[in-house]
Amino acid sequence: MYEGEVAAGERYRVGYALQPKKVETFIQPSLLHHAKQHAIDLVQIDPSTPLHQQVPFHCIIHKLHTQHWNKHLKEFSSQHPNTIIIDPPELINRLHNRVSMLDAVTHLQISLQNATVSVPLQVVVDQPESFHFDKIEELGLVFPMIAKPLAADGTSDSHQLCLVLNREGLNSFTVPTVLQEFVNHGGVVFKIYVAGQHVICVKRKSLNDITEEKLRTLKGALPFSQVSNMSVGDKDGCCGVFENAEMPPQSLVEELARGLREALGLNLFNVDLIRDGQDRGRYLVIDINYFPGYAKLPSYEPFITNFLLDLLRTKIA
Numbered sequence: 390m391y392e393g394e395v396a397a398g399e400r401y402r403v404g405y406a407l408q409p410k411k412v413e414t415f416i417q418p419s420l421l422h423h424a425k426q427h428a429i430d431l432v433q434i435d436p437s438t439p440l441h442q443q444v445p446f447h448c449i450i451h452k453l454h455t456q457h458w459n460k461h462l463k464e465f466s467s468q469h470p471n472t473i474i475i476d477p478p479e480l481i482n483r484l485h486n487r488v489s490m491l492d493a494v495t496h497l498q499i500s501l502q503n504a505t506v507s508v509p510l511q512v513v514v515d516q517p518e519s520f521h522f523d524k525i526e527e528l529g530l531v532f533p534m535i536a537k538p539l540a541a542d543g544t545s546d547s548h549q550l551c552l553v554l555n556r557e558g559l560n561s562f563t564v565p566t567v568l569q570e571f572v573n574h575g576g577v578v579f580k581i582y583v584a585g586q587h588v589i590c591v592k593r594k595s596l597n598d599i600t601e602e603k604l605r606t607l608k609g610a611l612p613f614s615q616v617s618n619m620s621v622g623d624k625d626g627c628c629g630v631f632e633n634a635e636m637p638p639q640s641l642v643e644e645l646a647r648g649l650r651e652a653l654g655l656n657l658f659n660v661d662l663i664r665d666g667q668d669r670g671r672y673l674v675i676d677i678n679y680f681p682g683y684a685k686l687p688s689y690e691p692f693i694t695n696f697l698l699d700l701l702r703t704k705i706a
């Protein structure tokens with residue numbers, strides 16, 4: 390029997406290569422147990438040891454950011470073509486840049502049930518001296534804006550964002566940065582988690598709206614980080630608003646997930662989606678993350694296990 394093949398009654402070996410913090414959050418005993426009961430053994434990969442010494446693998450899942458790992462994986466894959474690699478590093482790289490990650494959405498043209506999905510207006514600022522306020526105005530960008538580091542490479546710096554409230558605030562971030570239209574959206578972000586054909590949408594706390602009055606009183610820039618990880622009570626007011634926020638239509642969620650999965654060529658990602666408070670038919674994708682925090686989902690164990698089973702059964706059958 391060749392590597393990758395499984396006879397009736399046999400088991401699947403799925404290797405995972407993740408940073409220690411991710412192992413702690415994602416590889417919970419409940420996931421190991423659920424997978425085991427469905428013939429999947431999740432096995433930790435040591436990235437510092439040659440992969441061929443750790444075989445066999447029917448599939449490898451991974452989230453490591455080094456060039457060394459990518460090279461290692463590519464060499465292994467060419468020598469072991471029957472091992473399914475989820476996902477190819479060169480395709481994952483597209484999500485490590487806040488411009489290329491959203492390009493895929495721009496080409497999708499989703500329009501369903503009177504709703505559209507697009508991306509906020511944005512411009513890259515790459516050199517402070519070349520940066521002219523006029524350029525921003527020409528593009529139609531107005532205050533407030535949101536400044537996001539161009540790189541979305543998993544470092545804590547890449548999550549250091551700031552609200553830019555007026556011209557003064559344009560000196561408050563380091564380049565390269567993406568300056569993006571801030572869209573009032575009622576303080577709720579929808580997170581669409583994708584694992585192959587499996588899709589779940591949940592809501593999380595987001596930045597509160599910036600009213601005209603706030604904009605008159607606030608000046609400069611306000612830094613913030615990872616707001617969607619805060620519990621609902623952590624930010625000012627609006628708990629009832631959060632609870633009552635209507636979810637996006639399921640057909641839109643599924644169509645967006647399917648379209649992006651195909652356009653990106655990826656299986657494991659999530660999408661941050663907001664709904665314009667002024668136009669309830671206008672949805673905007675603001676962020677796409679590779680291999681996000683699935684363990685925060687209710688019943689993530691069957692979600693992940695079913696994804697792996699679908700994949701292993703289809704590709705190995």
Ligand SMILES: O=P(O)(O)O[C@@H]1[C@@H](OP(=O)(O)O)[C@H](OP(=O)(O)O)[C@H](O)[C@H](OP(=O)(O)O)[C@H]1OP(=O)(O)O
Binds near residue numbers: 452541659678685
């Ligand atoms: O750790 P968690 O569970 O908060 O997951 C993070 C994600 O949170 P989410 O599932 O979207 O709420 C998080 O999503 P956001 O960028 O916060 O929208 C990222 O995917 C983060 O990975 P990285 O730091 O960008 O490489 C994810 O971090 P890692 O777990 O991959 O380190």
Ligand SMILES: Nc1ncnc2c1ncn2[C@@H]1O[C@H](COP(=O)(O)OP(=O)(O)O)[C@@H](O)[C@H]1O
Binds near residue numbers: 570675
């Ligand atoms: N264009 C935008 N308009 C309004 N709020 C935004 C916008 N972009 C981001 N946010 C808010 O900032 C948070 C973090 O931005 P995001 O692009 O998702 O960065 P990160 O990769 O750090 O999660 C979002 O969850 C949302 O609350």
Ligand SMILES: [Mg+2]
Binds near residue numbers: 617661676
């Ligand atoms: Mg986000």
Ligand SMILES: [Mg+2]
Binds near residue numbers: 676677
């Ligand atoms: Mg992100």
